[in-house]
Amino acid sequence: MKTSKKFGYSMMAAALFTGAGAFAQDIKIGYNADLSGSGVAELGISGRWAFEAAIEDVNKAGGILGRKVVGVIRDDLGTPPKSIQNMTELIDNEKVAAVVGPANSGNALAWLHIPQQKKIPVVVPIATGTEITTRYAKEAQNYLFRVSMVDREQTALLGAYAAKSTKTQKVAIIADSTGYGQGGTKDATDILALHGIKPVAVEKFGPKDTDITSQLSKIKAAGADTVIVYGLADGTAQVVRSMEKINYQPTTLGAWGNLSSLFPKMTGPALAPNLIMAASTTEDTSAKTKALGERIRKNFPTLTTFPAAAQAYDSVMLIAAAMKQANSTDGPKVAAALENLDSVPGVIKTYSKPFSKANHEGLGVQDFYLARWKGSEVTKYEDDITKSLQPSDLKK
Incomplete structure (x- = not known):
């Protein structure tokens, strides 16, 4: 056969x-x-x-x-x-x-x-x-x-990290225009509100868009130092590439779908680590x-x-x-x-x-942690913020 x-x-x-x-x-x-x-x-x-x-x-x-x-x-x-x-x-x-x-x-x-x-x-x-x-x-x-x-649960982890990582309390959301992306926008908006944060900008892009610099320029102008991206791997890759085009490198957070190899293939090895993702486990x-x-x-x-x-x-x-x-x-x-x-x-x-x-x-959210691309592998991501997160921070 x-x-x-x-x-x-x-x-x-x-x-x-x-x-x-x-x-x-x-x-x-x-x-x-x-x-x-x-x-x-x-x-x-x-x-x-x-x-x-x-x-x-x-x-x-x-x-x-x-x-x-x-x-x-x-x-x-x-x-x-x-x-x-x-x-x-x-x-x-x-x-x-x-x-x-x-x-x-x-x-x-x-x-x-x-x-x-x-x-x-x-x-x-x-x-x-x-x-x-x-x-x-x-x-x-x-x-x-x-x-x-679950979308809501992983967004709770991303929201908790965003709330602690932002130095200016200026967080933005950008998501694809599909039901998946817009559902993520709602979840992220709701969860940030539990942390007392209202997004300074909420933008969307078409899942097949290759240039997202216009939307990101608005986010940059709003002063956001942290951006939550809700899209599949190919769309999120275009967001990260567009950030590079306008020399904008905020803390960038994304959902676990970006574990797909499409993401590093499209961003290249230099840009792939710029995204921090939610994960339930990693090989290491x-x-x-x-x-x-x-x-x-x-x-x-x-x-x-x-x-x-x-x-x-x-x-x-x-x-x-x-x-x-x-x-x-x-x-x-x-x-x-x-x-x-x-x-x-x-x-x-x-x-x-x-x-x-x-x-x-x-x-549940208590089982999740953050990960990022390192070369061709996904590895657990830890920093001072992840180490300081407490169960009470994971609001949902």
């Missing part, structure tokens, strides 16, 4: 799925994410290989309830229609017991009703849209869980993260979006733990068990009661 090369990896054509040849007694877990359609695919690919690594580890430890676990992979091409189709096939045809995915928030929001109606637990390892886990929060059982960086965090990173690189040599990999790995481990605790693969029982898990060792952390009836977020 023909292979295609993208983002430095070799992936079998979409017709070949990991689940092929699974026996009836096997427990199937689906993975549905962008693996080839957009810049977000880099995150989806990172998650895919970690998803498979986690299943391999579960099987080495005896599987689940004495049964082998099989991953069923689907590429949603970064589009809602394909993602919806994939979810329907995974649940109705493949009979998966749970799903991990997607990478794109818009795709998740397009198909949330499907697993909710079919009573199939989903753990989202990458997409960050706040509504993903809250839309069905008032239902008798909410089947949507997440192990990723611990022996566990280092080992997973080395393992994923065997399939994905150009891995940069490591948090997506770590989050996908931990998502599988939480599903496996819930099935064991429930002594069942029945959807309602597994979802209820996810809400009552005890201690589950993961790569990012040991999850102690990570979910509850009211909260389906496995990670």
Whole structure:
């Protein structure tokens, strides 16, 4: 079968799925994410290989309830229609017991009703849209869980850093004009208000704009010494490049999507470190993260979006733990068990009661920290400000 090369990896054509040849007694877990359609695919690919690594580890430890676990992979091409189709096939045809995915928030929001109606637990390892886990929060059982960086939560960290880093109390916000960027603008504005700061400027840019000097000149004229940027990696890269054009170098903060290798490719190695980003983990965090990173690189040599990999790995481990605790693969029982898990060792952390009836977020702002590009790698970022941040500073 023909292979295609993208983002430095070799992936079998979409017709070949990991689940092929699974026996009836096997427990199937689906993975549905962008693996080839957009810049977000880099995150989806990172998650895919970690998803498979986690299943391999579960099987080495005896599987689940004495049964082998099989991953069923689907590429949603970064589009809602394909993602919806994939979810329907995974649940109705493949009979998966749970799903991990997607990478794109818009795709998740397009198909949330499907697993909710079919009573199939989903753990989202990458997409960050706040509504993903809250839309069905008032239902008798909410089947949507997440192990990723929620927009509001990571903005709380960026806002806390901005409030302490600014010497003039002049902070500005610039975001792309998409729903993602404008949602980030609202979150950043609200969180800065909790710190007693009103942005001196709020600007936006088109996600395909290459010259953002006009908007940045207004921000510079307003005296902002700290700028929060809300955009995907390619858009944020254009912001950083445009800052260089007008000789403007404020403290620049961005969301975790800038962990994509698109960012340093577009800015170049000299400008890439100018952005400080939120992250849930980095490869240099611990022996566990280092080992997973080395393992994923065997399939994905150009891995940069490591948090997506770590989050996908931990998502599988939480599903496996819930099935064991429930002594069942029945959807309602597994979802209820996810809400009552005890201690589950993961790569990012040991999850102690990570979910509850009211909260389906496995990670929170207290788990996040800052990172920046150093050459071709993302490393943890620390300075006097990060060391001084207290839990009370993380307002949300």
